[in-house]
Structures are given as structure tokens and as C-alpha cells.
Amino acid sequence: MVNYIDANSAPLRNTGDIRLYSQEDFEGMRRAGQLAARALDGVAKLVKPGVPTKVIDDFIRDFGEENNALPATLNYRGYRNYTCTSINHVVCHGIPNEKPLKEGDIVNVDVTYILDGWYGDSSRMYPVGEIKRAPERLIEVTYNALMIGIEQAKPGKTTGDIGAAIQEYAEGERCGVVRDFCGHGVGRLFHDAPNILHYGNWGEGIELKPGMIFTIEPMINLGKPHVKVLKDGWTAVTRDKSLSAQFEHSLGITETGCEIFTLSPEGLDKPPYNVA
Secondary structure (H helix, E strand, O other): OOOEEEHHHOOOOOOOOEEEOOHHHHHHHHHHHHHHHHHHHHHHHHOOOOOEHHHHHHHHHHHHHHOOOEEOOOOHHHOOOOOEEEEOOEEEOOOOOOOEOOOOOEEEEEEEEEEOOEEEEEEEEEEOOOOOHHHHHHHHHHHHHHHHHHHOOOOOOEHHHHHHHHHHHHHHOOOEEOOOOOEEEOOOOOOEEEEEOOOOOOOOOOEOOOOOEEEEOOEEEOOOOOEEEOOOOOOEEEOOOOOEEEOEEEEEEOOOOEEEOOOOOOOOOOOOOOOO
């Protein structure tokens, strides 16, 4: 049985209940979401051949400090960085380092800021210099999959509808949908109920109601959907070494549809970004 509860009277931990937030709460998510989006806009100017992912990590740290926000990943379950940078066949949770990005790489940058107690969570794909058509197409398919899933985010629909829409589209494009990771409730917690699967069956899952806040963040592979986690305990890669891509938005269910909190203020939601 699913319990829907008033978010402002619920304990500040994941109880498995579905929190329903108020319009005043949505304002907090707008601020946190826009901070994450602005940071990702800044990343678009940084991603170039020869730039190490640590430079991106340092930028996320500094941008948060300048805006009185904390990166949610820092010290989360022992993680020691300010963002995740996932390159080529890395599906998610790639760890920033000193290795330079190369021409033709693709990289996902995943940012979550805590601003006044609200978690703004978003990620985007970035091409490094000129990329080949296969990774370019994968980025297009993954972004489209995210937006197709978001089209299902409205009252009366279900979490299964989101997953089914994404799965049907991505598999129709001959891509694999990762099963091992999912979207999640967000708001005043980093990871909350419900889980948002990116595959599933129409009409199944949890009914969507106004006030729900969660992420949709499909991970799409050019090959099969299977992944493995490396010995560092974080980095997830495709088992067949095929390329992987991901986009993520945080959103809230409204009376008539949904509000995306993490849209780019500069219109840089998908490549090509055309920045100086």
C-alpha cells in the first residue's frame, strides 16, 4: 500500500512514504534547481579537449561556495568529490581526476546542490570537441528519452507510464535502457521515495499526484543495458564497453502537469551548446 503524506509534517528521512510538497516548497526547489542548472551552463564553457575532469569538479565546488550552497555528493557514503563525471562507457558515478578529456569523448556531469535545505539535482551530456555520429546520436536519443518520460509526469499517470514511455522509445532506437539505477524522490532529501524506473509497464507503479517531487534520469547505452561497478565502489560501466549517456531533471507534479526545476536559464539543455 502506498502512503502519501504532507511533506512538512514528515520526518526528515526516507520512510518509503510519498511526500506531497506545497507551492511554497516548490519555490525552494526552483532556487536549488536553477543553481544546479546555472552550474551546468558554466560547465558547457569548460568542457574541451585537454581539460581534466578535476577542473570541472573544482568549478562545481567554487560555484557552490559563491552561492552559499553545498554539493550533496561530498562525503555522501564516503564519496570525496563535488560532482560525478562519467566519460564514454561510464554509465554513472564517474570520479573526477587529473586525466585530460580527449577529442571525441562524451562526458556526463551530474550536479546536486543543497541550497537552504533543498536539493537541486541535474545532469547533462557534453561532447568534447568534434564527436562521431554514433555518440552524437546516443546523446540525442537519451535527451529525447528524458523528455518523453517527462511528458508522462502529470496527475493520474503512474511511475510505470514514465518507464514504459522511455523504454519503448529507446529500445525502438536500438539502444539499451539501464536497469541498475533509477530516478528518485528529491526535495529536502537527496534520495527519497519513490524510485522512478526508466523501464516498465503502462499503468503500473505509483500514481502521480500534485506535490510529488522527483528526478527522471535515464541512462541509455548504445549496446546492451548491463552494467558493472568497478573496484572503487562507485564507477559504473557498461559490461560490453559500449557508450552510455544520461540526462537528468528534477521536477514537481502540478495540478495540470509538471514543473521542471532544472531547465537551463541559457537554453543549454542539450548539445550543441554553442558557447564561446
